[in-house]
Amino acid sequence: MTTVVGAAQLQAIVSDEDVVRVRQLVRTAAVTAKLSLVDQTKVVTAASELARNTLVYGGGGQAEVSTVDNGARRGVRVVFSDDGPGIADVELALTDGYTSGGGLGLGLSGARRLVEEFELNTEVGTGTTIAITKWAR
Numbered sequence: 001m002t003t004v005v006g007a008a009q010l011q012a013i014v015s016d017e018d019v020v021r022v023r024q025l026v027r028t029a030a031v032t033a034k035l036s037l038v039d040q041t042k043v044v045t046a047a048s049e050l051a052r053n054t055l056v057y058g059g060g061g062q063a064e065v066s067t068v069d070n071g072a073r074r075g076v077r078v079v080f081s082d083d084g085p086g087i088a089d090v091e092l093a094l095t096d097g098y099t100s101g102g103g104l105g106l107g108l109s110g111a112r113r114l115v116e117e118f119e120l121n122t123e124v125g126t127g128t129t130i131a132i133t134k135w136a137r
């Protein structure tokens with residue numbers, strides 16, 4: 001069973017500054033979970049990419065950041081959600097280099113590689129939710 005340690009932090013994502021705030025919340029949660037400096041940076045990088053996608057493609061949304069505990073380890077969990085257009089072809093969107101917007105197309109695929117758990121739920125016309133977890137070693 002995974003439980004949340006302390007209170008989850010909710011952050012709206014409607015501006016560039018909000019993306020920076022998400023990064024800071026994730027860094028703090030990663031320190032609390034005692035992730036190594038390298039793993040802190042990995043989860044902050046993944047969260048940064050997903051927060052930017054929430055802003056740019058999702059039309060804004062939110063991130064919920066928490067420190068979690070599964071009994072053996074602590075970790076950081078971040079859930080991004082938006083009420084945007086959704087992703088019609090998830091496999092394509094997760095392909096290295098695919099972008100619909102003139103980016104590098106490495107955000108989603110890169111984020112998935114940087115964490116242990118990556119769960120994507122999306123529905124065209126409804127929105128997208130992506131949950132990531134990175135565990136302390």
Ligand SMILES: Nc1ncnc2c1ncn2[C@@H]1O[C@H](COP(=O)(O)OP(=O)(O)O)[C@@H](O)[C@H]1O
Binds near residue numbers: 054103
């Ligand atoms: N929250 C989202 N809502 C809708 N589409 C998204 C969302 N996140 C990602 N996408 C789609 O997935 C594609 C790949 O995302 P990503 O790998 O981050 O590349 P980039 O941001 O460089 O375009 C985006 O170009 C976009 O089409």
Ligand SMILES: [Mg+2]
Binds near residue numbers: 049053103107
């Ligand atoms: Mg991106």
